[in-house]
Amino acid sequence: MPIRDALQAAEDAELDLVKIAPTAKPPVCKIVDYGKFKYEQIRKEKDARKKQKTIEIKEIRLSPNIDTNDLNTKVNAARKFLVKGNRVKITMRFRGREMAHMNASRHVLDDFAENLSDVAVVEKPPKVEGRTMTITLAEKK
Numbered sequence: 001m002p003i004r005d006a007l008q009a010a011e012d013a014e015l016d017l018v019k020i021a022p023t024a025k026p027p028v029c030k031i032v033d034y035g036k037f038k039y040e041q042i043r044k045e046k047d048a049r050k051k052q053k054t055i056e057i058k059e060i061r062l063s064p065n066i067d068t069n070d071l072n073t074k075v076n077a078a079r080k081f082l083v084k085g086n087r088v089k090i091t092m093r094f095r096g097r098e099m100a101h102m103n104a105s106r107h108v109l110d111d112f113a114e115n116l117s118d119v120a121v122v123e124k125p126p127k128v129e130g131r132t133m134t135i136t137l138a139e140k141k
Helices: 003-012 034-051 068-083 096-101 103-115
Strands: 016-021 028-032 057-062 087-093 120-129 132-139
Touching: 003 016, 003 028, 016 034, 028 034, 057 068, 057 103, 068 087, 068 103, 068 132, 087 103, 096 103, 103 120, 103 132
Parallel strands: 057 087
Antiparallel strands: 016 028, 087 132, 120 132
16 A cells, blocks of 8 residues: 555544554554554563563582581572572682692582582583682573
């Protein structure tokens, strides 16, 4: 339909001529109430944002000389985070003389990942960054 005819039809209906797909060949237009059209677009965007799921990264800190019961408590906390769909970053901080025995403490992170192997997979293996050693776990799919 020619543009003039479309504009005349929109004016007769006391509505607006709105381009729906301006990049299409030929462009697609619709005769609608522009205020209502804009309102519905905003509502659709809001609903889409509500339905989006954000994945957070929860952090759990350990020390190299952690006891088994304390480790189990931290494992249970991490399990809750993973079940909710979050990623878990386990950080082990070294202080003073502990820096000399970083590699000997790697087994603590490996045990942590092993205890959660039924619900989690290792996303990033243990990595040393300055005074910390980190490992990232994600929910098993």
